[in-house]
Amino acid sequence: MMEYDLSRIDYTLCGITYPDTLKILPSTGEKRQQKFAIGDKNGILQCLSIRDEEPCIHFKTLPGKPITCVHLALSSGMNTDKIFAASGNEVKGYTRKGKLFCAIETSVSETITSMCVIGNDIIICSGRSISYYKDLREMNSYMCEDRVLDVAAFTAPNSTRVRLLLLIANKGAIVVESGHLVTRMFVRSGPSRLAVPLTSRSTEICAYYGAADGSIGFLTYNEPDLKSQCLVDGHELGPVTCLGWFTNHLGSHLSVGRHDGSIQLYLLNVDNVDDTRLSYSYTYVLYNHLQFCGEPVTSVNGGCIGGEEYELLVATFSGRIFGLRSRNLLESAGVNSIPADALVSRRAKLEHEVARLEKQTANERDKYQKSTRSLQSGVSVPPLLDVEYELTGTTKKGWLEARFISAVPLDMLFIYCSNQMEVHTDNVAVLNICPPQDEHSSDLLATVRCQSGTKRLWIRLRPLHEAVVTGSTKVLVYLLPAGAPRVARKLTFQFPVLPYYTQHEGGKLDEKRSWCELKVTGKFSVAEVTSWLSEALTGNLPRPSNNQ
Structure with missing residues (x-):
């Protein structure tokens, strides 16, 4: 088996990044070296290149709203140099x-989570809605039955119309054209990310997908059927958070970034799309439990970044941007190959940066000491601990899983609930359940002590089998960082009465089976009904219309 001897080289650090916010720009002229654009949670979009292993900023925008998606135009021509955020x-x-050459303020009420640009057409996905813009004017829209996770655009044969391949949160994949549903299918693995093959024609609807259960598959649309083919089983792999492409002398690879911090390369047979098989896989464990610093990978793409040879460019949740380059290239581009003037300049920059940080630290320390000694009344507000979290339903014995991702290492978690529950946690932490002070008490108090450098953690909870649950259960989680200041972030989870509904797999409905129907009449509003359902069922429920 071939071995890819890849080594990591750190480039720069930005703010917290969301999935699919790092893009590599095409090369210009005779040089193969490429620039890349990255957007972060601070609302800063910057375009950089790497010179002598140092980042060079070409432009940087002012802070603003968090950037949730970055995309390049798909058509060949003038728009290839355009960056959309x-x-x-x-x-x-x-x-x-x-x-800045264009700005669109859409009419959507929710944050834009994904988009696609093809020529002068922009497709925007926000919550359950998809909006299609042509020449900066909204042409049509479509409302899905659940949240839209990702989108890919294709042109219709012998036409200017655009067809969309969408992934839906209810484990569905659909094809939409001109604001109308063409076809749909159910994919059991729950696909969440799309990657269009580099060699596919713009009119051929086909794409690789990464799923929530860790599997990799392939979607194809041949009128009138949309088909799915699983290429790699999930097994114990983490959920797929991003997909990209990496090319070298062996061919085109599908690069996969996962929630557990691992990166994989798959050498695929792209010449025969109908017979796509996994022919080679390589797993580079970016962070493992022995290093105690795992965090999700948000973007992974291949390109010529640090030199004339291809490498993998990776962005993580906390904003670390680095390359995975062949060890032979690193040895050839060692310190001996760098000019003396470049080394002197690099050392001067580092000394200046250290001096600036020392001065900033001293100023902040003096400011804090003055505020504590001041007799004036005031409130000291520590910075909010930046944590991304989600509550997902599992399919094994009714466990509900809460995932936490922190920008800084975590020290401890405190879990409190008024009802007794079973608790499991990740193997990078030590769980301790405190016994109740009163034997008749039903409260739960548990502590989770994290290992050094832990930024990613999950806990699983479920009610005891003998417990009688008559309503939703509120669980309070307090997260403490490892460093100063010693502040806590309080998170509240509402556990539903019926945690087993996520075990139900959809698919094709049997129309011959009898249906059970429940009618409730009375003086209540749609908001009250929605509140009742959210107390009973897990997940984000669809927003009902006023006439329902």
Whole structure:
């Protein structure tokens, strides 16, 4: 078996990043070396290149709303140098030099989570809605039955119409054209990310997908059927958070970034799309439990970043951007190959940066000491601990899983609940359940002590089998960081009465089976009904219309 001897080289650090917010720009002229654009939670979009192993910023925008998606135009021509960034309900377009050439303030009420640009057409996904813009004007829209996770656009044969391949949160994949549903299918693995093959034609609807259970598959649409083919089983792999492409002398690879911090390369047979098989896989464990610093991978793409040879460019949740480069290239581009002037300049920059940080630290320390000694009344507000979290239903014996991702290492977690529950946690932490002070008490108090450098953690909870649950259960989780200041972030989870509904797999409905129907009449509003359902069922429920 071939071995890829890849080594990590750190490039820069930005703010917290969301999935699919790092893009590599195509090369210009005779040089193969490429620039890349990255958007972060602070609302800063910057375009960088690497020179002598140091980042060089070409443009950088001012802070604003969190950037949730970055995309490049798909068509060949003038738009290949255009960078589109989505933040809130706005989409802005920038040139390679950082000039703002277009801005769209959409009518959507929710944050834009994904988008696609093909020629002069922009497809925007926000919550359950998809909006299609042509020449900066909204042409049509479509409302899905659940949240839209990702989108890919294709042109219709012998037509200017655009067809969309969408992934839906209810484990569905659909094809939409001109604001109308063409076909749909159910995929058991729950696909969440799409990657269109590099060699596919723009009119051929096909894409690889990464799923929540860790599996990799392939979607194809041949009128009138949409088909799915699983290429790699999930097994014990983490959920797929991002997909990209990596090319070298062996061919095109599908690069996969996962929630557990691992990166995989799959050498695929792209010449025969109908007979796609996994022919080679390579797993590079970016962070493992022995190093105690795992965090999700948010973007992974291949390109010529640090030199004339291909490498993997990776972005993580906390904003670390680094490359995975062949060890032979690193040895050839060692310190001996760097000019003396470049080394002197690099050392001067590092000394200046250290001096600036020392001065900033001293100023902040003096400011804090003055505020504590001041007799004036005031409130000291520590910074909010930046944590991303989600509550997902598992399919094994009714466990509900809460996932936490922190920008800084965590020290401890405190879990409190008024009802007794079973608790499991990750193997990077030590769980301790405190016995109740009163033998008749039903309260739960548990502590989770994390290992050094832990940024990613999950806990699983479920009610005891003998417990009688008559309503939803509120669980309080307090997260403490490992460093100063010693502040706590309080998170509240509402556990539903019926945690088993996520075990139900959809698929094709049997129309011959009898249906059970429950009718409730009375003086109540739609909001009250929605509140009752959220108390009983897990997950994000669809927003009902006023006539329901």
